[in-house]
Amino acid sequence: YKIALLPGDGIGPEIIPQAVRVLHAVGQRFDREFQCETALIGGAAYDATGHPLPEETLEVCRNSDAVLLGAVGGPKWDNLEPHLRPERGALLPLRKQLGLFANLRPVMVNYALADASPLKYDLVAGLDVLIIRELTGGLYFGEKRREDLPDGGQKVVETLEYTTQEVVRVVRLGFEMAQKRGKKLTSVDKANVLESSRLWREVVEELAQEYPDVELNHILVDNCAMQLVRNPKQFDVMVTENMFGDILTDLASQLSGSIGMLPSASLGGGVALYEPIHGSAPDIAGQNLANPLATILSVAMMLRITFNLEEEATAIERAVDGVLQQDYRTGDIMQPGKIRLGTVEMTDAV
Amino acid sequence: YKIALLPGDGIGPEIIPQAVRVLHAVGQRFDREFQCETALIGGAAYDATGHPLPEETLEVCRNSDAVLLGAVGGPKWDNLEPHLRPERGALLPLRKQLGLFANLRPVMVNYALADASPLKYDLVAGLDVLIIRELTGGLYFGEKRREDLPDGGQKVVETLEYTTQEVVRVVRLGFEMAQKRGKKLTSVDKANVLESSRLWREVVEELAQEYPDVELNHILVDNCAMQLVRNPKQFDVMVTENMFGDILTDLASQLSGSIGMLPSASLGGGVALYEPIHGSAPDIAGQNLANPLATILSVAMMLRITFNLEEEATAIERAVDGVLQQDYRTGDIMQPGKIRLGTVEMTDAV
Numbered sequence: 001y002k003i004a005l006l007p008g009d010g011i012g013p014e015i016i017p018q019a020v021r022v023l024h025a026v027g028q029r030f031d032r033e034f035q036c037e038t039a040l041i042g043g044a045a046y047d048a049t050g051h052p053l054p055e056e057t058l059e060v061c062r063n064s065d066a067v068l069l070g071a072v073g074g075p076k077w078d079n080l081e082p083h084l085r086p087e088r089g090a091l092l093p094l095r096k097q098l099g100l101f102a103n104l105r106p107v108m109v110n111y112a113l114a115d116a117s118p119l120k121y122d123l124v125a126g127l128d129v130l131i132i133r134e135l136t137g138g139l140y141f142g143e144k145r146r147e148d149l150p151d152g153g154q155k156v157v158e159t160l161e162y163t164t165q166e167v168v169r170v171v172r173l174g175f176e177m178a179q180k181r182g183k184k185l186t187s188v189d190k191a192n193v194l195e196s197s198r199l200w201r202e203v204v205e206e207l208a209q210e211y212p213d214v215e216l217n218h219i220l221v222d223n224c225a226m227q228l229v230r231n232p233k234q235f236d237v238m239v240t241e242n243m244f245g246d247i248l249t250d251l252a253s254q255l256s257g258s259i260g261m262l263p264s265a266s267l268g269g270g271v272a273l274y275e276p277i278h279g280s281a282p283d284i285a286g287q288n289l290a291n292p293l294a295t296i297l298s299v300a301m302m303l304r305i306t307f308n309l310e311e312e313a314t315a316i317e318r319a320v321d322g323v324l325q326q327d328y329r330t331g332d333i334m335q336p337g338k339i340r341l342g343t344v345e346m347t348d349a350v
Numbered sequence: 351y352k353i354a355l356l357p358g359d360g361i362g363p364e365i366i367p368q369a370v371r372v373l374h375a376v377g378q379r380f381d382r383e384f385q386c387e388t389a390l391i392g393g394a395a396y397d398a399t400g401h402p403l404p405e406e407t408l409e410v411c412r413n414s415d416a417v418l419l420g421a422v423g424g425p426k427w428d429n430l431e432p433h434l435r436p437e438r439g440a441l442l443p444l445r446k447q448l449g450l451f452a453n454l455r456p457v458m459v460n461y462a463l464a465d466a467s468p469l470k471y472d473l474v475a476g477l478d479v480l481i482i483r484e485l486t487g488g489l490y491f492g493e494k495r496r497e498d499l500p501d502g503g504q505k506v507v508e509t510l511e512y513t514t515q516e517v518v519r520v521v522r523l524g525f526e527m528a529q530k531r532g533k534k535l536t537s538v539d540k541a542n543v544l545e546s547s548r549l550w551r552e553v554v555e556e557l558a559q560e561y562p563d564v565e566l567n568h569i570l571v572d573n574c575a576m577q578l579v580r581n582p583k584q585f586d587v588m589v590t591e592n593m594f595g596d597i598l599t600d601l602a603s604q605l606s607g608s609i610g611m612l613p614s615a616s617l618g619g620g621v622a623l624y625e626p627i628h629g630s631a632p633d634i635a636g637q638n639l640a641n642p643l644a645t646i647l648s649v650a651m652m653l654r655i656t657f658n659l660e661e662e663a664t665a666i667e668r669a670v671d672g673v674l675q676q677d678y679r680t681g682d683i684m685q686p687g688k689i690r691l692g693t694v695e696m697t698d699a700v
């Protein structure tokens with residue numbers, strides 16, 4: 001099992017090594033060998049090579065079965081030209097280059113942590129939703145241009161494009177994931193306004209024929225944002241296009257009240273990428289304060305999805321549940337009466 | 351004061367007459383004369399004339415100082431061709447034709463109703479945020495086309511356009527509203543990905559020079575969706591483009607837990623339009639169950655913004671506060687121990 005490690009910036013270089021410790025612990029227990037190779041990305045790569053996504057890093061990723069990413073970005077690189085900034089210059093091209101067309105974000109709320117949610121306890125305790133976001137199409141990758149106008153102002157025109165095939169592959173994944181879970185798929189669009197949403201809805205309707213066991217719903221994106229706040233447990237698997245997914249996945253993750261717990265996977269034809277959904281948190285970097293659990297749970301997703309190691313994945317998830325039940329907490333999820341641990345000590349506990 | 355009334359569909363024809371009763375009560379008390387003319391819109395207009403937005407309705411609006419709209423749409427008209435459906439065929443063209451480029455949605459949470467929010471009480475009780483949404487630009491009104499592809503599939507291309515001038519006018523309104531309120535403006539964009547957002551941000555930065563007394567913040571739309579759930583009280587006035595505004599205003603309104611209370615205004619160069627933010631609620635139509643308060647509060651906004659009748663507007667808002675304090679509730683905001691009233695009786699109380 002070959003894994004590319006991209007620690008990146010901020011707390012990235014702290015949490016990735018901790019996740020690797022867990023990986024090797026699993027390897028020992030289950031007699032698996034994981035080979036890891038580390039490469040540069042983000043601000044760290046820019047500082048070292050002048051570019052946030054060096055060709056060499058892409059090579060390391062392509063030669064691996066899976067990529068484990070920490071986080072990129074920080075104030076130090078915020079004023080670079082857009083194409084050199086960690087987010088625009090590394091994340092988006094990495095997704096495109098590796099063909100990662102589907103971003104999977106499970107939002108699960110552990111009963112032990114549900115109190116930390118801004119929502120009322122009953123609305124979120126035990127929540128288990130999977131949001132699938134299309135990741136390589138739409139406004140993100142459309143043509144963009146600026147024109148000067150006679151009135152002295154400017155006009156920006158940018159395009160939102162989707163093809164049938166781009167919609168099919170991500171929606172199919174949605175149906176397949178729904179089959180493996182609660183057999184409910186909610187497709188999110190803005191079909192009352194957007195033509196791309198109408199194409200999207202047509203594709204969903206057609207694919208639905210192949211998955212008669214999955215209960216399908218369509219919901220408009222504005223209503224979806226409301227329903228996620230009102231009653232998130234009504235959802236099982238959700239699938240949507242890139243920009244709507246950007247907004248809705250972040251919204252949904254906030255419902256948990258503990259973003260430091262949430263993993264993610266980005267899938268495509270080849271190598272897959274796994275990362276915590278939180279950012280690089282430069283304010284707490286280098287102080288052994290970061291919560292390593294989201295990265296550790298990302299490793300569990302990797303074992304399950306890319307390597308088909310269900311038992312190994314479950315072992316990690318159980319271990320994380322266990323430390324929470326034993327009242328261990330990092331600072332971000334600390335509650336009165338619990339035991340506060342640092343990044344390394346939390347990993348020791350897992 | 352000339353007002354066009356567009357009751358529309360569902361509960362629209364129930365709530366508009368109630369708001370008009372309040373309007374006339376205010377007229378009597380403050381010695382003002384309000385002239386109202388009613389016109390058809392939405393499914394009701396389609397049924398009567400074959401089009402959801404008859405030219406005559408536009409004329410009535412143009413000949414008025416303000417428009418009071420109920421709600422449009424319902425299952426009966428959902429399967430019409432898009433351009434004949436109440437939402438696409440009436441709401442969007444009405445906005446465009448009347449040049450209503452700014453949609454104002456105050457989200458206020460009365461202490462008496464804060465318990466109904468899905469969020470914890472302290473996060474929302476007393477909330478007072480104003481979201482301004484650009485309403486006649488962006489993806490909503492861009493070109494849309496479909497192409498057949500050689501692989502048998504299709505491709506949709508749609509465009510998102512904004513000009514400097516379109517951004518200037520709505521952002522300026524944001525600064526002006528912020529000056530009149532808490533002097534804090536948050537501009538929401540996706541400047542790390544969209545070129546239109548970069549133009550947006552440039553305009554905001556430039557206008558900020560003219561409003562040195564307003565504290566300005568930029569926030570990315572994904573982060574904004576998170577912050578609205580995490581800590582909505584951090585915001586005062588927010589301004590954003592059309593599609594982001596569609597999603598964020600609905601999200602924000604849900605925070606209140608009582609959508610039946612929220613008014614809105616849509617402003618442009620000429621006549622302005624006022625409406626409750628809730629929909630036509632066909633399931634409860636015709637049963638004297640609808641909450642008239644959002645429409646009544648929309649009348650207050652009209653008096654204040656279009657007619658500059660501050661005292662009259664405040665009188666209505668105080669009356670609404672009063673009925674809530676006297677424990678009167680319609681079904682949608684009913685709580686144990688309160689007194690349940692119908693649409694007409696609630697208006698009597700106001």
Ligand SMILES: CC(C)[C@H](C(=O)O)[C@@H](O)C(=O)O
Binds near residue numbers: 087088091543572
């Ligand atoms: C950093 C940014 C370009 C990125 C996105 O919008 O996709 C981020 O918000 C995310 O969701 O991964």
Ligand SMILES: CC(C)[C@H](C(=O)O)[C@@H](O)C(=O)O
Binds near residue numbers: 192193438441
């Ligand atoms: C009905 C629909 C076209 C409309 C919109 O998206 O603008 C509605 O959601 C709104 O917010 O007024």
